[in-house]
Amino acid sequence: MLVHIPQILSAEEIAEFRRRLDAADWADGRETVGVQGARVKHNEQLPDTSPLRADLGRAVLAALKRSPLFFAAALPRKILPPRFNRYAGGGEYGFHVDGGVMSLSETEQMRSDISCTLFLNDPDDYDGGRLVISDTYGEHVVARPAGDLILYPSSSLHRVEPVTRGARLASFFWIQSLVRDDGQRRMLLEQDMAIQTLTRQGADEGAILQLTGVYHNLLRLWSET
Incomplete structure (x- = not known):
């Protein structure tokens, strides 16, 4: 990436x-x-x-x-x-x-x-x-x-x-x-940017919360600390 x-x-x-x-x-x-x-x-x-x-x-x-x-x-x-x-x-x-x-x-x-x-x-x-x-x-x-x-x-x-x-x-x-794999980092970045865009546009708060949860669960799954 x-x-x-x-x-x-x-x-x-x-x-x-x-x-x-x-x-x-x-x-x-x-x-x-x-x-x-x-x-x-x-x-x-x-x-x-x-x-x-x-x-x-x-x-x-x-x-x-x-x-x-x-x-x-x-x-x-x-x-x-x-x-x-x-x-x-x-x-x-x-x-x-x-x-x-x-x-x-x-x-x-x-x-x-x-x-x-x-x-x-x-x-x-x-x-x-x-x-x-x-x-x-x-x-x-x-x-x-x-x-x-x-x-x-x-x-x-x-x-x-x-x-x-x-x-x-x-x-x-x-x-x-924290995330070794380049493809996984790309997906996390794209999801993070999408969440920020939807937040600025005033999208449904429940949907944004759900997407944010998916982001952090993927980060929890893929990260090495």
């Missing part, structure tokens, strides 16, 4: 992120991938030990908490602290699949169910740099305005096209969802 969530960050927040990232000390992005990923990854990242990465990551997590759509789509149980990358001068990331299990700390691990890209500048700022996600329905080419978030299954084959002009800035992170 590919989900677009607009305006996770405000224009003011984006401006502050850009000011700080433009002055950042970037490192080779291959430091956070294995042997296979290192062969196709050519970009820059804030080091995992960077105080700026930790500070901006906390700001991203705070922004996510303000988005009901994010929680409805992701149903997050664990979120890997956000990282930040930069593509410029032909930088790219060839087709790859994200690792299935990631370390939250020395003692805690998480399953990667959902991959997330939060765009930190507009597509007009650079040429190339499109996120290409390949699934059973073909290839989806994604470029969104600054502040927008894309969620997609971590099992998807995906890449970032070479950036031939300017620089592409983004935050990226992974989620372990």
Whole structure:
């Protein structure tokens, strides 16, 4: 399930992120991938030990908490602290699949169910740099305005096209969802959105209550806590 969530960050927040990232000390992005990923990854990242990465990551997590759509789509149980990358001068990331299990700390691990890209500048700022996600329905080419978030299954084959002009800035992170199966998450999101629409339209309260009960019973059936 590919989900677009607009305006996770405000224009003011984006401006502050850009000011700080433009002055950042970037490192080779291959430091956070294995042997296979290192062969196709050519970009820059804030080091995992960077105080700026930790500070901006906390700001991203705070922004996510303000988005009901994010929680409805992701149903997050664990979120890997956000990282930040930069593509410029032909930088790219060839087709790859994200690792299935990631370390939250020395003692805690998480399953990667959902991959997330939060765009930190507009597509007009650079040429190339499109996120290409390949699934059973073909290839989806994604470029969104600054502040927008894309969620997609971590099992998807995906890449970032070479950036031939300017620089592409983004935050990226992974989620372990309460609901492991992507198809089940899709059905829950669609039902949640339908309930909200019917509520706004003043539909029969008894029917809405019944549908809400079905939603929570399915969530109870499918969730892992």
